[in-house]
Amino acid sequence: MNQKELAEIKQAILKKVEEFDTFACLVSDPDEDAIASGLAMEEVLEQLGKNVKLYTSYDVEDYSYLPRSEKYIHQDIASVDLSIFECLIFLDCASPERVLLPHARIEEFKLPDNVFVINIDHHETKEPFGDLNYISTSLSSSSEGIYDIFKDKVKLTPSLSTNLLAAIIGDTDCFKHTAITTPKTLRIAADLIENNAKHKLIIQNIFYSFAEKVVDLNIDAIKNIKVKQVGKYRYAYATFNPKKFGFTDVTRDQRALTQENVIRTIKGIDFSIVITPLEDGIIKLSFRSSNVYVRPIGEHFGGGGHNEAAGATINMTEKEFWQKLEKYLETAELPEIKN
C-alpha cells in the first residue's frame, strides 16, 4: 500500500473506531511486537473510552515486564465467542489463524459474520482479510502502524510509549534489521523515549533476561548447527528440542540466542533455518536471510512473513521437510538482498 492509500485507511479506521463501542484485540503468537502492540492497542481504545478485551491463546508470562500486561485474557481463541463484539482488531497477523495455537492453524479459521474487522500489520499479504487493512511492509512493526494511526488521538503515557517502543525494538532486533529500520522508525523511537518509554527495562528484558533453561535449550541447538550447500545456496541450520528441556513450544524470543546471535553470524551463508518439532507431528519453521530473500521459502511451505524473516507451520516429518527443502532449492531462484 502506498502512502496515500495508508492515509485514507487511517482516516477510515479512526472513523470506525469512533463509531463502535465494543472491541476485541487479537494478536499473533508471542513476540514483543505482537504482545506489546496488543497492550498498546488496548490502552489506545481505553483512552478513547471504549469497551475492550485483549486476548491471547498463549501463556505470556515472559512478557509480564510490559506495562499493563495483566490486561491479557489467556484463552484459546478458537473457544472465544467473537460474535459478541462490534469490532475485532487483529495485530501482527498475516492471516487470521495466526491468533490460534499452532495445531489449530492447519485448518482455516472462520471469522464471525457481521463483526467489523480491522487489521494492522506489516507482513507481506496477498489478500488482506480485514474490512480495513492498514498494512505496509515498510513499517518496522505493527506497533508503528498503531502509532501512525492513533498518535494524534491519544496521550503518549509512559505505559503506551513503553509498549510501542518494546514492539519496535523487538521486531528490528534493536534496529539491526536495516530493511525495516527507516528514518521514520528512528524518529518514532526518539519520540517514545522522550515520552518516558522505559528504554532500559525493554533492553534488559528482551536481550539480557534468558532463564537458564532457555540458555540450555539454545546451547543444545547451537551444538547441532550445520552448514550445507544445495544448488546455488549455502545455508546454516539447527534444530530445537523443546521436549528435551520441558518445553512444549519455543518462542521467537527464546530462539533468539541461536537464531539471531549465532547461526546468522556464520560468514558466507545465504540464509539460515531453525526448525522446532512440536507435539503431534507439527514442525515450526523459521527462516532468516543473510544474502537472499527467504519469504519465497516460507511460502513454499504454506507460510510467509517478511522478505528477510519468514516462517511456516507444517505437518510432516523432519526427514520429509529436509527432502522437500533440498528439492526446492535445487531449482529455486531467490532474489538477492540489495540494500
Ligand SMILES: [Mn+2]
Ligand atoms: Mn511484527
